[in-house]
Every structure is written in structure tokens, then in C-alpha cells.
Amino acid sequence: MDSVRITKIIRDNALYQCLECGKCSAACPRMLAGKEYSPRLLAQKLISERDDEAFIESSVWECLTCSLCQERCPSGVDISRVILEMRALLAAEKGLKGYRAHDGALHSWMRMMTSPDLKQNRLGWVSPDLKTAQKGRVAYFSGCAPYFDVFFAHLQVDTLTIARDSVRLLNFLDIEPVLLKNERCCGHDLLWAGDRENFETLCRLNYEEFKSAGIEEIIVSCPECYTMLGTHMPEVIPGFDIKVTLLLDLLQKEVRKGGKAFRPLETTATFQDPCRLGRMSGCYEAPRFLLGQIPGLVLREMENSGRGAICCGNSGFINCDAYSKNIQVQRLREVSATGAQLLVTACPKCMIHLSCAMRDPARNEKVEVNIRDLTSILARGIEWTG
Amino acid sequence: MKRPNLLAICCNWSPWTCLNAAGRTNTQLPPNLRIIRVMCIGRINQALILKAFEYGADGVILLECRDEDCRYGPGPAVGHSNVQLVRSLLDLLGIDQQRLVECRFEAHEKDRMAAELWAFAGRIEAMGANPAKPRQEREAV
Numbered sequence: 001m002d003s004v005r006i007t008k009i010i011r012d013n014a015l016y017q018c019l020e021c022g023k024c025s026a027a028c029p030r031m032l033a034g035k036e037y038s039p040r041l042l043a044q045k046l047i048s049e050r051d052d053e054a055f056i057e058s059s060v061w062e063c064l065t066c067s068l069c070q071e072r073c074p075s076g077v078d079i080s081r082v083i084l085e086m087r088a089l090l091a092a093e094k095g096l097k098g099y100r101a102h103d104g105a106l107h108s109w110m111r112m113m114t115s116p117d118l119k120q121n122r123l124g125w126v127s128p129d130l131k132t133a134q135k136g137r138v139a140y141f142s143g144c145a146p147y148f149d150v151f152f153a154h155l156q157v158d159t160l161t162i163a164r165d166s167v168r169l170l171n172f173l174d175i176e177p178v179l180l181k182n183e184r185c186c187g188h189d190l191l192w193a194g195d196r197e198n199f200e201t202l203c204r205l206n207y208e209e210f211k212s213a214g215i216e217e218i219i220v221s222c223p224e225c226y227t228m229l230g231t232h233m234p235e236v237i238p239g240f241d242i243k244v245t246l247l248l249d250l251l252q253k254e255v256r257k258g259g260k261a262f263r264p265l266e267t268t269a270t271f272q273d274p275c276r277l278g279r280m281s282g283c284y285e286a287p288r289f290l291l292g293q294i295p296g297l298v299l300r301e302m303e304n305s306g307r308g309a310i311c312c313g314n315s316g317f318i319n320c321d322a323y324s325k326n327i328q329v330q331r332l333r334e335v336s337a338t339g340a341q342l343l344v345t346a347c348p349k350c351m352i353h354l355s356c357a358m359r360d361p362a363r364n365e366k367v368e369v370n371i372r373d374l375t376s377i378l379a380r381g382i383e384w385t386g
Numbered sequence: 387m388k389r390p391n392l393l394a395i396c397c398n399w400s401p402w403t404c405l406n407a408a409g410r411t412n413t414q415l416p417p418n419l420r421i422i423r424v425m426c427i428g429r430i431n432q433a434l435i436l437k438a439f440e441y442g443a444d445g446v447i448l449l450e451c452r453d454e455d456c457r458y459g460p461g462p463a464v465g466h467s468n469v470q471l472v473r474s475l476l477d478l479l480g481i482d483q484q485r486l487v488e489c490r491f492e493a494h495e496k497d498r499m500a501a502e503l504w505a506f507a508g509r510i511e512a513m514g515a516n517p518a519k520p521r522q523e524r525e526a527v
Contacts, residue, residue, distance in 0.1 A: 117518075151471070
């Protein structure tokens with residue numbers, strides 16, 4: 001392994017500040033699910049025992065990248081970033097190693113999107129009631145939603161409903177977004193799987209697509225796309241000058257201005273904080289504020305929520321295993337314990353992973369609960385008042 | 387354009403018997419066709435078919451047994467549902483769905499198999515290169 005680069009990764013992400021207190025390992029959902037897994041030990045090996053390559057490799061690839069360890073770290077070590085950069089380093093030296101869920105089908109289509117000549121048919125989901133513009137300065141980024149909708153149809157995860165409801169909400173705010181015919185995957189799963197080269201290609205192609213359509217602002221509903229377009233894409237594209245807005249932030253701002261209200265929804269709900277929304281983008285308040293605006297809806301927090309929310313079990317579609325399933329079932333038990341009738345999430349991936357655990361035919365225990373995306377709940381009942 | 391890259395994924399039983407018979411009788415098959423033998427088409431999942439396209443295939447054909455001939459049970463039915471799903475994904479990617487086909491054979495149908503493979507090769511050649519080519523393949527053209 002390239003020792004000089006590892007030292008740089010350690011320096012850049014404050015890993016030398018590690019106190020070896022072990023809070024990261026004690027908080028790690030993988031560890032709590034019974035796997036022998038320790039971010040603290042990885043830090044120690046990276047700093048002082050680099051010849052234990054087997055240990056370092058397996059630890060780097062098996063992380064869920066949920067950032068809970070980072071949240072608990074008293075020294076502010078950016079562990080997720082260490083994992084991200086170590087994966088890119090290891091992938092370049094030894095090839096892509098993480099076990100890819102669904103045999104890598106998702107990563108395959110994401111890589112196919114790096115072909116510049118691609119002419120996608122991705123807008124079949126746009127129903128006639130949605131108002132969209134051919135030209136304009138604001139675009140809505142639907143990412144991989146059309147693809148997930150096909151691939152996960154058997155889980156009844158309707159990711160396109162999220163896209164349609166997002167456009168409905170934008171229409172309500174008098175925004176007619178441009179829907180780009182050839183936007184590509186944001187590259188989240190490729191980047192976190194260590195495939196930096198193809199991630200950068202996707203970034204460049206997406207940026208060209210935005211620029212050639214004259215887009216100045218991109219609105220995204222998916223937290224993963226938000227971190228990619230908002231944080232990682234500017235690192236790849238010098239002079240990145242497009243504003244990236246999270247739909248939830250926009251809605252919170254607009255609702256606060258007044259004049260808008262939601263129709264009542266008599267239910268008890270609980271909220272799953274997606275790691276990319278909460279811990280990576282710092283957005284905890286907007287979803288709770290918006291849910292609080294719905295009359296009749298009672299929000300009951302889970303035992304671990306907000307900053308301490310537990311991962312939905314998987315990220316970037318790598319390393320899904322029995323421990324991931326265990327984490328998901330624990331999470332669903334927390335949902336049942338709140339007595340909520342509805343599980344609300346804000347990331348399509350949380351919805352996919354938790355639905356997958358709910359519908360596991362091999363499980364006797366009933367952990368099924370009605371799960372919906374926040375955008376769908378908001379779009380069903382927003383109206384003007386006064 | 388150079389000759390298209392064709393991939394046949396062939397079940398070990400009836401279709402492979404056809405291929406063997408074709409070989410014994412010196413029946414000409416498309417020279418740009420690569421053949422992968424698997425024990426059953428039911429083993430091939432969506433990821434493996436997608437991977438063929440990701441690695442630069444211009445067309446993929448699944449050679450299957452008929453439903454009632456499958457040695458393992460649901461092989462051809464699984465193959466069929468995988469093909470349907472991958473075709474929907476190819477359509478989203480803007481790749482012609484006809485680039486992925488499945489064909490079912492009985493063990494004695496070597497002539498029909500040769501004819502189907504030539505027809506498949508002709509159709510793909512007429513369509514031209516697959517628009518979703520990986521970088522290394524694009525540069526070689």
C-alpha cells in the first residue's frame with residue numbers, strides 16, 4: 001500500500017487526533033449487530049501497523065459509512081472520509097473489492113451511464129398533471145429513480161412516486177422545473193464503492209448536461225444526490241457554479257414564509273433520519289418542522305433518532321449481509337416500539353433497504369410497517385391559506 | 387464499424403446439444419459470437435446480463451431449453467423474467483431492447499439454432515454499435 005498517501009489521508013482527516021477511546025467502535029451499528037468490527041482498531045492499524053494489510057482491507061471495505069462513529073468521536077476524526085479515500089486508494093492498487101449487493105447490477109448500469117453517446121428514455125414517468133419546462137434556469141434532478149423503480153418493483157418501492165411528488169410540490173410553489181433527458185446517476189454508489197474514475201466521469205457528463213441546458217439551480221429530493229452534487233461534485237469540477245438546493249430546505253423556507261398549510265392527516269408517525277441527510281448534510285430540523293405542520297400527525301421519535309439515528313443497514317449497495325439484515329430488523333423493532341402507524345423517511349435508499357428487510361420471506365417475526373417518503377406525505381396535503 | 391461483439395449464454399442441456407451437433411456437422415455459426423456455457427439459464431441473473439453490456443457486448447442471446455425440458459425446474463422461466471427486467475433497464479438507458487433476446491430449443495434443433503444465431507448476428511450488425519460502450523472499447527473502435 002502507498003504509505004505516503006495513507007499518511008496524507010490520516011493527516012487530512014485528523015486521524016492522528018484519535019484518543020483510542022473506542023467510542024466509535026461502541027457506537028458502530030455493525031459491531032452492535034454482532035460483527036467483529038472496530039473503527040478504532042482500523043485507526044490504530046492505519047497509523048502504526050500498516051503491514052497488516054488483510055485487516056486494513058477488510059475493515060475499509062466492510063464499513064457501512066453511516067458516520068455514526070464520527071458523530072460520537074470526541075476528537076472530530078472524519079472517519080467516513082478516511083474510508084472513502086482509503087477505498088479509492090485500495091481500489092486503484094488492488095481492484096474493487098467490496099461485496100456488491102445484487103451482484104453489482106446497480107453499479108453496472110451506473111458505469112454504463114459513463115458512455116457519452118447515451119440517449120436515455122428516462123422521462124416516461126412524467127404524468128400529464130406535472131408542469132415542467134423545456135427551458136429554464138431551475139432543474140429537478142431525479143437521479144436513479146426511474147431505474148430503481150424497475151429494479152426494485154418486487155419490493156413495491158415506488159421511487160418514481162417520490163419524483164412525481166417532488167415535481168408536484170415544486171409546481172405548488174410556482175416552480176416549473178426542467179427535467180433533463182440525459183442527466184446521469186449522481187455517482188454516489190460508485191464513489192463509495194471506490195470507483196473514483198467513473199464517478200468523476202459521471203460528474204463531468206452531468207455538469208456538461210446542466211451547462212448546455214443553461215441550468216443555474218438544481219433541486220434534489222434525494223439526500224445522496226444532494227451530498228454528491230453539493231459537496232463532492234465541486235471537488236471534481238473546478239469553478240462549479242451551480243446552486244444545489246435540497247427540496248426539504250426549500251419547502252421549510254417557503255412554509256415559514258406563511259400562506260401555506262397542510263391538510264390534516266390523523267396518524268402517528270416516526271422518522272428515520274437518513275445518514276446522508278442528517279449526519280452528512282446536517283439537516284435534522286427541516287423534516288421535523290415540516291411533519292410538525294401537518295395537523296393530526298403525531299411524531300413519535302425512535303429510541304435512536306436525530307444525530308444518533310441508526311443506519312438503514314446498507315449504503316452504496318455494497319456489503320449487504322446478515323449483519324445488515326440484523327441492523328434493519330433492530331431498526332424496525334425500534335419503529336414498532338414507538339407504536340407509530342407510519343414510518344417516514346426522506347431517502348429512497350432507506351425505503352428500499354428497510355422494505356427489503358420487512359418483506360424477507362424467511363423471517364417469522366412480523367416487522368412490517370407502512371413506509372412512505374416525506375415528499376409524498378407533504379405533496380398529498382399542501383394547500384394555500386388566507 | 388468493426389464486427390459487433392456478440393455473446394451467447396448457452397444452457398448445458400438441449401441448446402448445448404444443438405451446438406455440439408452443429409460443430410460435428412461443420413455447420414457455420416457467426417464467427418464473432420462468443421459462447422459461455424452455463425449449467426442452466428436459471429443461474430444467470432440480471433447482473434450478469436448487464437455486465438455483458440457494460441463490458442462491451444453489442445448483443446446478448448440466451449439459449450435456453452423449453453420449459454418442459456428444464457432439468458432443474460424453473461430455469462427458462464427465471465431466464466425469461468430476468469430478460470424482461472434487464473430489457474426495461476436497457477430501454478431506460480436508451481439501448482435497443484432487441485439487443486437482448488432469448489431463444490428456446492429442443493435437443494435436435496441444430497439447424498434452427500444456426501439459423502437463429504445468423505439472424506441475430508444480422509440484426510445486431512444492422513443496428514450498429516451499442517451506444518453504452520465502456521471507455522476502453524470506445525477507444526479501440
